[in-house]
Amino acid sequence: MFAFIRAPHDLAAIHAYLHRYRDRPATLRAYTRELERLILWAVVVRGVAVSSMTVEDCEAYKDFLSAPSPAFTGPKQSRAGGRWRPFAPGGLSADSQAYAVRVLRAAFAWLVEVRYLAGNPWSAVHDPVTVTREVAVQVRRALPADLWTGLRAVLDARCAGDDAEGQDAEARQWRTARAAILLMGDSGLRRDEAAHARRENLRLSPRPSGGAPVWALTVTGKRRRQRTVPVSAATVRALREHWADRGRDFDAPLDSAPLIVPLVIPATGPALEKHGGAVEAPYSADAFGHLVRQAIQRMTVEFGARPDVPKAHLVQLANTSAHAFRHTFGTRAVAREVSRLTVPVL
Structure with missing residues (x-):
C-alpha cells in the first residue's frame, strides 16, 4: 500500500x-x-x-x-x-x-x-457529553437600549476631534472604532464578517415597496454562506468619515477595498510585513476585536465618572466584547417585532 x-x-x-x-x-x-x-x-x-x-x-x-x-x-x-x-x-x-x-x-x-x-x-472515541441548547438571542449579552444610545453619543463626541495634531489623530482612530461598532450593532455582523467586509459589496438597493433605496451589504459568513444585511444611514455616515480619513472617496465609482482598515500600523515585524506589501490590508478578526475592546474600555472609564449611569451598566460595558454588538442588534430587532425567523443565529 x-x-x-x-x-x-x-x-x-x-x-x-x-x-x-x-x-x-x-x-x-x-x-x-x-x-x-x-x-x-x-x-x-x-x-x-x-x-x-x-x-x-x-x-x-x-x-x-x-x-x-x-x-x-x-x-x-x-x-x-x-x-x-x-x-x-x-x-x-x-x-x-x-x-x-x-x-x-x-x-x-x-x-x-x-x-x-x-x-x-x-x-x-465517543464525543464528550454536551447539552444541546436552544438557539436564542442572548439578551444578557446585548446592551440595553439606553446604554446603546449613550454609547453612540459618546462615540460621536470622541470622533469630533479638533485641529490639534495629536487630538485629530486620536479622533481618526475613534472614527475607525465607531465605524466598526456601528457595522456590527446596526447590521448584526460577526467580528470576522465586519473585518473582511468590502466596499464593492455595499450597494444601494431599491425597496420592494418603493420609496428611497437602502444600503445593503453582502458578506460571506460561517460555512461560506453568503447573506445580505441592511446597513443603517448612521453606519454609512461613519464609513464615509473613516474613508475620508484614509484619503478615499466613499461615493466614488465602486472600488475594490476593505470597508474598514487600520490607520495606524504597529511597529512590529508581523504587522509591518502584513501591511507593507498590501494596499489597505483589512484588519484580522482578532485585531478588529481588539480595536473595539480598546474603545469600549476607554468609554467605560468615561461612563464611570457619570453619576447617572447605573453600576450594572458599567459592569456590562466593562465585559462587552465585539460579539456583544451582534446580540445587541438581534435583541433590538426582536423588540421591533421583526420575525424571529429573520433574526440571525447568534
Missing part, C-alpha cells in the same frame, strides 16, 4: 490536511489550533508520535481537554513570545471539547483515506 500524499513525517501530513482549507481562513485557523494542541500534548505529555496514537491515547487526550495541566494554560499572549500557551485558564467548555474531538476524528479519517495511516483510533 502506498500513500497518496508525499509526507515524510507526521507534521508534513498534517500540513497537507490543513492545506485543503487554505481558502477558508476561519476554518483553517480553528483546525490548526486543535491539531497543534494535540501534537504538543502527544509529544510532551504522552511521548508518542501522532501517527502512533492508540485508542487509549485518544481517550487520555479527551480527558486532558477537560482539565489541561497548568503547564499548558495561560492568558492570551503573542505566539511569538515565550509565555504563549495553547489553552486559556480554566480549560475548555464541554462544547469546545466535543468540537475538538470531532475535528481530530475528521483529520485522522482523511489521513486514513489518503493511506498515510492504517486506521483511525478516534473512530472508537
